Amino acid sequence: MLKKLNLRQKFTILLIGILVVGLSLSGLVLSALLRQNATNEIASKALTLIDTMTSVREYTITQITPELSDELDTKFMPQTVAAYSAREVFENLRKRPDYRDFFYKEAAINPTNLRDKADSFETKILERFRKEKNLNQVNGFRSLPGGDIFYIARPLSISQESCLQCHSTPDAAPKTMIDRFGAVSGFGWHLNEIVAAQIVSLPASKVIEKAQQSSLxxxxxxxxxxxxxxxxxxxxxxxxxxxxxxxxxxxxxxxxxxxxxxxxxxxxxxxxxxxxxxxxxxxxxxxxxxxxxxxxxxxxxxxxxxx
Structure with missing residues (x-):
């Protein structure tokens, strides 16, 4: 067949063949690199969100809770709880298009609010943080019935004495909080103890989609x-x-x-x-x-x- 073609046609076929083979081989490598790059970019964004939520928690503990602590004797105010403030701020942030696919959870084995109860996968992450004291964060993919997700997590520890007012013993906690959440969960915490994992997640398809866009x-x-x-x-x-x-x-x-x-x-x-x-x-x-x-x-x- 090639004998019937002229020189220019042969060169064109050769160059097209090089293009197809080159794109096929490099596509595999490029796909892996772009997926890793997309993962790193999204992980960086997620870490920024965790840092933001940590700042909200510190603001609540140092400035909001002291101002409203006297009111807790007559009425429980969730705004005094750092976890509640962080969750509410994050939900407001999710109303923006750039963050609507992100989810935030302070997963704890023994939470006050059962909404924050860690599942088996999150419990393993939390136990790993407790065993490996120098581990600052973990990330990866996990499978859920609704589809795979990408997650990144950081340990959350009790860094201030004021937090133990509500989480040391039921007797020390405000009565209004006991009336709302009960006296079973969320107690027995200690200073500097890792009690939860701050987890930001989003559908894995968003990571893949971002990599595919760059690849295309x-x-x-x-x-x-x-x-x-x-x-x-x-x-x-x-x-x-x-x-x-x-x-x-x-x-x-x-x-x-x-x-x-x-x-x-x-x-x-x-x-x-x-x-x-x-x-x-x-x-x-x-x-x-x-x-x-x-x-x-x-x-x-x-x-x-x-x-």
Whole structure:
């Protein structure tokens, strides 16, 4: 099949083959790199959200709770609870398009509010934080019935004595809080103890989607550049190789039919130019041979006429 194609068509097929094979091989590597890059970018955003929620917690503990602590004797105010403030602020943040796919949870084994109860997967994360004291964060993917999610978690510890007012013993906690949440969960905490894990998560499809968008953009850009290269190579090949070869072929055909008045023009010093130079020498040799033949024939004719 290739024997029936001209030189330009063969080069085009070769370059397209290189493009297809190159994109196929690099696509696998590129996909993994872009997915890792997307994961790192989203993880960085999630860590910023965790830092923000930590700041909200500290603000609540240091400035809100002291101001409203006297009111807790007559009415429980969830606004004095750091976990509640962080959750509410995050829910308001989720109303913005850039954060609507993110979820926040302070997963605890022994929470005051059962909404924050850690499941088996979150419990393993929390236990790992307790065992590995130097571990500051973990992230990865987990499977849920609704689909895979990407998560990132940081340990949450009791850093201030004021927190133990509500979480040391039921007797020390405000009565209004006991009336609302009961005296079973959320007690027995100690200062500097890791009691929960701050977890930010989002659907894994968002990570994959972000990687795919980057991958498509890069593949499209590379393909466009390579198509432009194929076009330029064809233009160069046509001007520097095909047209000179056609000219040499046409002149050679005329010489072969006896038209020795045509000439091979050497228009370059490359291999095509050397080919033209070789044909030119061949034409000169042919002309010299033809002249010798004519002289020989002329001499033979004269000798015959003398007899």
């Amino acid at each position: 953009m890069i593949v499209g850009l590379v393909s466009t550049i390579f198509i432009a290269v194929i076009f330029l190579v064809n233009v160069f090949l046509n001007r520097q190789v095909i047209i000179p070869l056609k000219r040499i072929t046409r002149v050679a055909e005329e010489v072969s039919t006896g038209h020795l008045d045509v000439d091979f023009d050497q228009i370059s010093n490359d291999e095509i130019g050397n080919l033209a130079k070789a044909f030119k020498r061949m034409k000169l040799s042919l002309e010299m041979a033809m002249k010798r033949i004519r002289r020989s024939q002329g001499g033979n004719t004269g000798g015959t006429a003398g007899h």
